[in-house]
Amino acid sequence: MAMVIEQAPVGLEVEEKKISCVGEKEMVLDGGFFKPETNSFGHTFRDYDAESERKKSVEEFYHAQHVHQSVEFVKKMRSEYGSLNRVVMSIWESCELLNEFVDESDPDLDEPQIEHLLQTAEAIRKDYPNEDWLHLTGLIHDLGKVLLHPSFGQLPQWAVVGDTFPVGCAFDESNVHHKYFEENPDYNNPAYNTKFGIYSEGCGLDNVLMSWGHDDYMYLVAKENKTTLPSAALFIIRYHSFYPLHKSGAYTHLMNKEDKENLKWLHIFNKYDLYSKSKVRIDVEKVKPYYLSLIEKYFPSKLKW
Ligand SMILES: O[C@H]1[C@H](O)[C@@H](O)[C@H](O)[C@@H](O)[C@H]1O
Ligand SMILES: [Fe+2]
Numbered sequence: 001m002a003m004v005i006e007q008a009p010v011g012l013e014v015e016e017k018k019i020s021c022v023g024e025k026e027m028v029l030d031g032g033f034f035k036p037e038t039n040s041f042g043h044t045f046r047d048y049d050a051e052s053e054r055k056k057s058v059e060e061f062y063h064a065q066h067v068h069q070s071v072e073f074v075k076k077m078r079s080e081y082g083s084l085n086r087v088v089m090s091i092w093e094s095c096e097l098l099n100e101f102v103d104e105s106d107p108d109l110d111e112p113q114i115e116h117l118l119q120t121a122e123a124i125r126k127d128y129p130n131e132d133w134l135h136l137t138g139l140i141h142d143l144g145k146v147l148l149h150p151s152f153g154q155l156p157q158w159a160v161v162g163d164t165f166p167v168g169c170a171f172d173e174s175n176v177h178h179k180y181f182e183e184n185p186d187y188n189n190p191a192y193n194t195k196f197g198i199y200s201e202g203c204g205l206d207n208v209l210m211s212w213g214h215d216d217y218m219y220l221v222a223k224e225n226k227t228t229l230p231s232a233a234l235f236i237i238r239y240h241s242f243y244p245l246h247k248s249g250a251y252t253h254l255m256n257k258e259d260k261e262n263l264k265w266l267h268i269f270n271k272y273d274l275y276s277k278s279k280v281r282i283d284v285e286k287v288k289p290y291y292l293s294l295i296e297k298y299f300p301s302k303l304k305w
């Protein structure tokens with residue numbers, strides 16, 4: 001099914017993309033969504049070099065992240081957190097837990113995280129009213145940031161947020177602040193510093209160790225608690241911070257066929273994740289009943305975290 005996109009107002013960008021969706025129908029995506037030109041600070045989005053009040057702290061964040069995220073660290077975290085034996089709580093409770101945190105890696109946002117979750121979900125809902133799974137994906141995609149909370153071991157920001165990348169193979173140049181990888185213990189390890197490293201062509205992202213953070217953690221939580229969300233939703237949650245792949249097209253040699261299908265949805269999702277960041281507050285109480293009904297549809301009432 002093709003849809004005609006009405007003429008866009010001058011100066012605004014409309015992308016027209018035809019892709020098949022989970023129910024196998026075809027539709028034109030992204031019509032009607034207008035990208036704002038600048039973030040709340042008046043800069044273009046994801047500009048890590050722009051002089052702004054957040055530039056220095058964001059760069060320091062990436063320095064620490066690139067130094068510490070190694071194969072050994074990732075393996076340790078995956079096994080420690082994979083047992084999900086820390087907390088039992090509902091999805092909504094975890095949204096509330098995020099209230100107090102501001103993401104130090106983010107040059108575009110200094111609002112508490114719950115605002116960002118609702119802004120993302122509501123922006124998707126406006127453009128894709130029938131894809132309720134994608135609304136819920138918007139709401140939960142960053143919930144893994146609960147790792148910052150004391151009841152989750154209060155991990156440092158570099159172990160929770162920021163863009164992600166594979167470990168165990170060479171760090172691609174498209175990673176932001178790439179130079180700091182030189183201080184990573186894997187940087188000079190010949191087993192890990194070639195294009196493929198420990199992986200092989202088309203091995204599938206599921207077999208790739210990603211830097212540890214909120215993406216992989218929330219993926220584990222959703223999967224182990226047996227969500228009924230479609231695989232595209234799990235893929236979005238797991239790789240939404242993998243900008244080197246979905247923005248720069250790096251590391252595609254590690255993808256398999258299913259990854260390529262799911263990537264189409266991630267491209268759509270990313271626009272809402274990134275460009276809905278603003279100072280416009282959402283009335284939480286007003287939208288809460290809708291999201292509670294989606295949570296009930298796709299998740300058990302209490303989850304293991
Ligand atoms: O600063 C942001 C933020 O931490 C997001 O939650 C993450 O998904 C992005 O990839 C990252 O760059
Ligand atoms: Fe995120």
Ligand SMILES: [Fe+2]
Nearest residue numbers: 116141142273
């Ligand atoms: Fe996000």
